[in-house]
Amino acid sequence: MKSDLSESLFQTLQDAEARCHLLQSVVVHANDSIVITHAEPLDAPGPQIVFVNEAFCRMTGYRPEEVIGKTPRILQGPNTDRAALDRLKTSLQQWQPTLIELLNYRKDGTEFWIEMSLVPVANAEGWYTHWIAIQRETSDRKRLEAELLKTLQKERELSELRSHFVSMTSHEFRTPLTAILTAAEMLEYYGRNWTEDDRLEQLRLIQITVHRMTQMLDDILLLGRADAGDLRPRPGWFDPAAFCQLLVAEFQAERGSRHRWQVVSRLTHQTVYLDQNLLRQVLTNLLSNAVKYSAAGSQITLELSDRPGWVRFCLQDEGIGLEPQDFPRLFDLFYRGHNVGTIPGSGLGLAIAKRCLDLCGGKIRFEQMPTKGTQVLIEFPSNQAL
Secondary structure: OHHHHHHHHHHHHHOHHHHHHHHHHHHHHOOOEEEEEEOOOOOOOOOOEEEEOHHHHHHHOOOHHHHOOOOHHHHOOOOOOHHHHHHHHHHHHOOOOEEEEEEEEOOOOOEEEEEEEEEEEEOOOOOEEEEEEEEEEOHHHHHHHHHHHHHHHHHHHHHHHHHHHHHHHHHHHHHHHHHHHHHHHHHHHHHHHOOHHHHHHHHHHHHHHHHHHHHHHHHHHHHHHHHHOOOOOOOEEEOHHHHHHHHHHHHHHHHOOOOEEEEEEOOOOOEEEEOHHHHHHHHHHHHHHHHHOOOOOOEEEEEEEEEOOEEEEEEEOOOOOOOHHHHHHOOOOOOOOOOOOOOOOOOOHHHHHHHHHHHHOOEEEEEEOOOOOEEEEEEEEOOEEO
16 A cells, blocks of 8 residues: 555656646645745845635735735734844845744734744756745743743742841841840859949840741741732721821930931821731831931831822832942842842841732832932722711
């Protein structure tokens, strides 16, 4: 059977007319797009199309009469790689077969990727008369490649975060643990000779250090809950002005009255419908930064206002401000500004604030003050009531 088929095909190929009919049938019915153009001109506007098969029409959305006489450049668009087109032109000028990937555009303007094999065709005298391009759509493959690259990039970022996390937590915990150990040893060996005030000072140091470590652990756990989708808003009605006054009073009590504080309310409604815990997380981290990065005696102002459907909190300080190169990475985990110097910190606060705001559909914006300091504007969507 195989021998009979081979003999029949051989006889067909010996007949020029039959061979031509066979090749025409292959081209017309091929699943891959086939385009035939004149060999020249290679410069603009380019060689004209003389034939396209049905697969080309299915791929691009064009009918044959819409492309015959035009050039393949009608398939190119703003995102077509110019470097790839330059390589293609070089191959054409050298009359060399080439294999290339291009981003093309369908008739409806949508993008699609193709892998194109292009070969020149010569006549009996050896003159090149046409180009034949066989094109296969590779959009799905390119999409999978992009998704794979994105996954690999995410894995690299996670690996870097894990390494950074181990390094950061080792350093951030080692320092307070050393302070606790030192204070405890001082109390053990010298406490009996100290005054009551000296002993209380060492105990306060231990308490403050433990509180700092506990806060860092709470921050890490909160980020874990947010990333796992276990943290959800639980809004309720409350007075935001009273809430902020109490929060600032807590800061003054815990951290001393080293700064001048002001809470200003320009609210038109007394109560709002928000999640108090998420609001506390956001404001606590922002207030902590304001205290940490501004000098003793400087002013810290928290102003409240509202507009239909939104409540705004504007925090201003007179601290070290922000460097322009830091703005794109302010909410990255463990990232700290270029100008923080030796001021201690974990680089978690703004990442936590941003996640809490995202959970509530809130917004945050930083502005550098004209003279010194930073202004932070945060907005929460809120139903309001008198």
